[in-house]
Amino acid sequence: MSEILPRGFVFSQSNLQAFQNCRFSFMLRYIRKLPWPSPLSARSASFELDQAAGSMLHSLIHQYFLGIDAELLRSCAEAFPDARVSRWLERFLASPYSEILPNQYPEHSQQIALGGNLLLAKFDLLHLDDDAIQICDWKTSRILLNRVRLQNRIQTMVYALVAVSANDSKTRPVSMYYWEADFPDNPIIFEFSPQQLIDFRKTITNLIHTIKSLSPDEFIRTTNLNHCSYCEYQTYCSRVGIPKDEQAYQDWLEIGLLEN
Template identity: 25%
Template sequence: MSDFKNIQFSQSSIDTYDTCRLKFKKIYIDNIKWSKDDQNFGSEFHLLAQRYYIGIDEQLEQGRPDYMLLNNLKKFLKREKNMYPEYNIKYKDEEMSLIAKVDLIKIEKEKIIIYDWKTNKSKFNRSKMEKSYQTKIYLHNVAEKFNISPNDISLIYYNPRFDNYVKIDYSDNDHKYNKMELKDKIVGIKNERDFKQKIGKHCSFCQFNSICNKQFISIDCL
């Protein structure tokens, strides 16, 4: 388990493990990464959103792809006090270390709302989002960090492409089951000894495809 000593598990790392254990090993244990791994349209929009909520108003040209998206976001959630963009929430105990990289969190005296921006070209699948590790980690870490009941915490996913959102409320029972599930998952990953490659459609978009399958991809896919 010494290989995992410095790993803070996130939604992304757990999803990577479920997609392909070999890819997880290369990125999170061997620490092999490309400089362009995180540079895409979604990350550019997240930067615009962050700048807006810290008080910077971008004047975008109407022809830009993100012009409508940013305007939709401003209409959906106006800038207010007690909003904190790009907020990292960490949790650690003897069995697991978790990090939630939240796009925006609004902290009030008796209520906390987490916001996450999605720029996918597909509409929300509520059932899938409720079961996602992103949802579980975000809500878990907020409940652990702040002195507030899980019943007063909610998570809102918003997609400015469709001007649509999904709100997921939390509860004491949800928190109890989330904690058990996350612990079981991470202990299982830490006990993994055979990080086998899993071949599938995801290989076509994987930066390690040229190494594993001798096939090259465009950097634009990353």
């Protein structure tokens, strides 16, 4: 087993996704914690705006579930420099996901032990009902995400796995709702079967096992240059990513949103 991971390292959706994107980038970012000048460009400006707007929407929805008056939230959204936020909030308030129910936990973190390793999930909203568990995730993508892609995303697997394991829900069905603020009428909903949950556990366990078994020189650079597009270590690797790759854009946006 490799001992290069920092002691007490907590695996999460974002670092596992980063590993899947590029092993070398994972090592620089999470093991060596190397600060490096990110390539900045006009494209990064929209990246920053998207991050700020996405983060604001998450904060407003969080406050909504904490019981803050919707009118005050509207005033804050209207005063926010990016007009999308106000629009997104209105759509959220009009959606069925804004219903306030007992046992809802906004911006809630849960951690489980998985084969001796810690695995963390940060839920946008977790609803622990007596007979079901619902996970909600708010998204602010520019394009509607593909259902198949979402199903295979590390996030989907980690969230479902942690929700099941941390809340003793062997008998309760678990479902996950991806709600897109720009496509409010097209939520993507997953209802996980017991077999899917077993598969998720296996996939994530294997992924963690792979990370832990690698020696430093096995954290190799990705061969898929799409993943380099928004990586801060482009110049470290003397690489230029393929621009305009929406998938890479979304991956890094999500990682950024979760880690900030």
